[in-house]
Amino acid sequence: MQDISCFGMQDIRFEIGPIRPPSEAYSLLLRITRNCPWNKCLFCHIYKGRRFERRSVKEVKEDIDNAYRIAQQLRELSWRLGAGGEISREVLHYVFGHPYNECFRMIALWLHLGGRTVFLQDANSLVLKAQDLAEILTHLKERFPQVERITSYARSRTIARTKTVEDLKLLREAGLTRLHLGLETGWDPLLDYMRKGVTASQHIEAGRKIMEAGIELSEYVMPGLGGRRWWREHALKTAEVLNQISPHFIRLRTLMVLPQMPLWERIREGEFELESEEEVVREIRLFVESLEAESYLVSDHILNLLGELEGKIPEEKPKLLGIIDRFLSLSPDEKLNFCLGRRAGVYERLDDMEDLVRFNQVEELKRKLEREYPGGVEGAIFRMKEAFL
Numbered sequence: 123m124q125d126i127s128c129f130g131m132q133d134i135r136f137e138i139g140p141i142r143p144p145s146e147a148y149s150l151l152l153r154i155t156r157n158c159p160w161n162k163c164l165f166c167h168i169y170k171g172r173r174f175e176r177r178s179v180k181e182v183k184e185d186i187d188n189a190y191r192i193a194q195q196l197r198e199l200s201w202r203l204g205a206g207g208e209i210s211r212e213v214l215h216y217v218f219g220h221p222y223n224e225c226f227r228m229i230a231l232w233l234h235l236g237g238r239t240v241f242l243q244d245a246n247s248l249v250l251k252a253q254d255l256a257e258i259l260t261h262l263k264e265r266f267p268q269v270e271r272i273t274s275y276a277r278s279r280t281i282a283r284t285k286t287v288e289d290l291k292l293l294r295e296a297g298l299t300r301l302h303l304g305l306e307t308g309w310d311p312l313l314d315y316m317r318k319g320v321t322a323s324q325h326i327e328a329g330r331k332i333m334e335a336g337i338e339l340s341e342y343v344m345p346g347l348g349g350r351r352w353w354r355e356h357a358l359k360t361a362e363v364l365n366q367i368s369p370h371f372i373r374l375r376t377l378m379v380l381p382q383m384p385l386w387e388r389i390r391e392g393e394f395e396l397e398s399e400e401e402v403v404r405e406i407r408l409f410v411e412s413l414e415a416e417s418y419l420v421s422d423h424i425l426n427l428l429g430e431l432e433g434k435i436p437e438e439k440p441k442l443l444g445i446i447d448r449f450l451s452l453s454p455d456e457k458l459n460f461c462l463g464r465r466a467g468v469y470e471r472l473d474d475m476e477d478l479v480r481f482n483q484v485e486e487l488k489r490k491l492e493r494e495y496p497g498g499v500e501g502a503i504f505r506m507k508e509a510f511l
């Protein structure tokens with residue numbers, strides 16, 4: 123392969139925010155606003171200390187133009203490398219093997235995988251006026267007509283209070299296909315305690331509006347959020363709220379608390395008590411059992427212990443409960459083995475424990491941690507989970 127070094131204008135950039143949902147790992151990330159306009163939830167550290175800012179339509183459109191220019195540069199690079207304008211594996215290796223900036227790398231990977239999905243950042247793109255957001259979406263589709271899916275995070279309260287079904291339809295027609303909402307819980311006292319700034323009825327109103335507008339809806343639920351005191355109410359009321367929405371997707375994202383989160387202090391003071399891994403699984407069991415919504419349950423966050431918990435509700439509920447019961451029927455030692463193996467990346471699913479080589483590998487790690495790690499196996503598991511955030 124000829125060495126053409128870093129062909130192209132590598133100083134072209136566009137702004138990229140800090141996070142995206144796991145399902146958007148290979149999407150083009152386009153920053154519409156900076157940080158979170160609410161920023162008060164006790165269990166969230168991502169935007170703490172950072173001021174919320176709206177980006178102007180002009181600024182975002184310039185970013186889209188820059189992404190387009192990068193895509194053009196990459197296609198030219200591909201021709202020079204003999205790949206005929208395709209972002210082939212060879213072109214991708216070339217880009218990642220040379221000092222191209224992160225925007226070039228993101229676009230290269232995105233185009234290599236088809237360039238069909240875009241995620242709008244940061245925490246709540248729906249704070250923009252519907253017309254402004256529609257203008258951005260239209261420009262995005264003009265520049266990248268191959269895009270099939272455009273998704274974003276949004277807050278239920280913003281949608282319940284400031285968006286009509288017509289506004290949402292306008293956005294759908296302009297290209298918005300899916301919204302990810304952090305429902306977290308459907309129980310009002312817990313929403314209040316966690317300073318989520320939304321009520322269960324606003325969650326229902328927002329969810330129903332999105333469904334009526336024909337936009338795909340993904341609702342995030344946070345197992346563990348009720349702690350030892352409120353786990354039951356949390357499970358039951360969350361299912362009750364979702365039963366009134368029937369979103370396309372219900373996604374689990376288990377609570378994990380870091381010192382940077384305000385909830386940490388409540389734990390330290392003894393006001394909030396975290397559930398054990400097993401207790402969280404029991405809570406999920408009650409939640410799944412209580413679901414009557416027509417929806418698709420997904421457990422695609424690395425913090426979830428049972429990542430294989432995926433299926434259509436209500437049809438596949440027995441299968442899902444079967445997976446949960448399988449874990450719950452393990453002996454205490456086997457449960458600890460699975461928790462450690464899953465967090466250490468040795469296991470993906472319960473079946474993996476059947477593999478004796480892997481099982482023994484985890485047992486060995488367990489013994490080593492018991493002997494040498496100051497916090498023992500539990501402490502080590504916490505550290506591993508911390509690294510996932």
Ligand code: SF4
Pocket residue numbers: 158159160161162163166167168169245277304318
């Ligand atoms: S609304 Fe979302 S991003 Fe904002 S503080 Fe709450 S959890 Fe974090």
